[in-house]
Amino acid sequence: MNSVFQRIDCNFIPVSNLEESINWYVEMLGCALVWKEESGYAALNVSKSLEEGKSANIEIGQAMITLVESENFSPLCxxxxxxxxxxxxxxxxxxxxxxxxxxxxxxxxxxxxxxxxxxxxxxxxxxxxxxxxxxx
CATH class of the missing domain: 3.10.180.10 (2,3-Dihydroxybiphenyl 1,2-Dioxygenase, domain 1)
Structure with missing residues (x-):
């Protein structure tokens, strides 16, 4: 049977403070902010190799990071x-x-x-x- 999936679109990462986390991922890991929603979501490209605002998942088939502001989570490990x-x-x-x-x-x-x-x-x-x- 052929797979119905073509790629991983994004990895959801729960965060306690969206703005602080966006800044950390951009400054510390060199990610690029693609979009942010008032509802507490932000998508980031892992690499800054794309034109600003372009999504790596759509443009080049690379998974993105989506930060999700959450009031309750356990650190992932x-x-x-x-x-x-x-x-x-x-x-x-x-x-x-x-x-x-x-x-x-x-x-x-x-x-x-x-x-x-x-x-x-x-x-x-x-x-x-x-x-x-x-x-x-």
Missing amino acids: FTKNGQKHPYMNFYTNEIGRAHQILSKYGFTEEQIIDEGNLQYFNFYEINGHYMGVCCF
Whole structure:
């Protein structure tokens, strides 16, 4: 059977303060704000490679981040073999630079793990969600 799905459209991330979270994702991770609704939603492209206002999910088939202001959520994380595991990875070809930025502002204390073809580290974003960064 052929899949009826073509891509992941967006990843919903619950946040406690929409404006503060938008600023954090734009300033800290380099995301680009695409749109924001008064109802508490904001869509961001992970990369700023598109013209302002263009949606990565529509233009180039890349999943976007949609921040959802929520009054009650638990930070996203799970465990595997007793170890914390990030629920989402960001890809970069500049893992050293990404690590330096997140470390400088206290969002990670983890070192870059180098497994040969894969390098990665994990961090906590402003709402306490446990995320990862990888490079391969």
